[in-house]
Amino acid sequence: MTEASSTMQSAAGTRLNRRGRETRQRLLDIAIECLAQGSGEPLSANRIAKEAGVSWGTLKHQFGDIDGLWAAVLIELTDRSGANNPEIWPQVSGSIRDRVWEMVDAMWTILGSPEGQAVETLRAGLPNGQTERLEVFPLTAAAMTEYEDAWLRAFEYFLADLPLDADKVHRVQALIPMAMRGINNERRLSSTADLAAARHCLVDSIAVYLH
Template sequence: MSEQPLSAKGTRLNKRGLETRQALLRTALECLAAGGPEAVSASLIAREAGVTWGTVQHQFGDVDGLWAALLEDVLGGGPGKSTATALPVPETSDVGERVDAVVGMLWSAMDLPAFRAIRTLREALPRHRDELEAAYPATAAAIARWDASWTATMEQAFAGLDLDPVRLARVRSLLPGAMRGLHDEQYLSSYTDSAEARRGLAEALTSYLSDQHTPRKGS
């Protein structure tokens, strides 16, 4: 059972406070998932949720606390959400089937409101890690936990297979960006067959992971 969230001052929230917190997080997710020029606006989220900025401060402290709480809420799962480690793994030793499962999971996740919301948020945050950590320390820590969860997902997905850990780490780093690129391409009046593109990506990754030769340093 997860711990009950506290206010920004560390006090226990009553039933109404918990309901207000969930309403704010739900509204934040909806606003970010919808996108638009004002999507990443804590003031807009407060107005849409029907509360004052003081309520947001009581719940989360500041905008950094709000974004961190949203990231943690989505990562933990909940109604209409998907925890980052929820991946059904085929009971097979076939590397290709494992790769297909991961690619399929990521492709489906791209259209979930929670993942659209997180993408909108991350695109609005500082691009450089040092700037992010300085301006949004709690959010940066939550993003680090997302990355750790993705690492755990990949380890789970390929557990029991004799794969080179360096190559698996490279695939883990490559996949999110590659899948976002393919997903975006389908909305750009493209003549590219996205299904064939995903199949080609999966086949290339399968071949790369199946090669038992240890990659050379720097290659």
């Protein structure tokens, strides 16, 4: 459990007891598992409540609505990834290419994990338009932004001690997640493309650009 148990609250603002905390975690775990399966069908809060063996009222008490549930899922996944916790980040050294490879490899690993698959399924299920997304899922949109910002900060950390052009670093930060999602889509489609070669080419290109 990643949240501090002493401060964990329900959507109504009430402090959760041990049983309430366990129920909340079970709902989060099941929601993440269902998202990771990515069946392509819309995932409802009722299905998650049913699989957790609780009522819709219990889920509503914990998270308020589906927006609150998805936001809590993203907060949980951000915590699990470690991208928001600099204290556990590894020491970095080596060439620019070595460091870029570490970034790319870390994201490749995350995207291939159940947690990463859950995020991508959730992202695909949200409205495409930013205005509609903010209107219908304001909490989820904010949590998704924090999830992505945590990764951007981690990427910046890998290059922070090198005398590099700040604008180029910013552009690389924007490029890597987009490029890696594209390569990962080929993996999810069981493409015959040489995915390792694509990742190495991406890394080589970025290293040359940063030089």
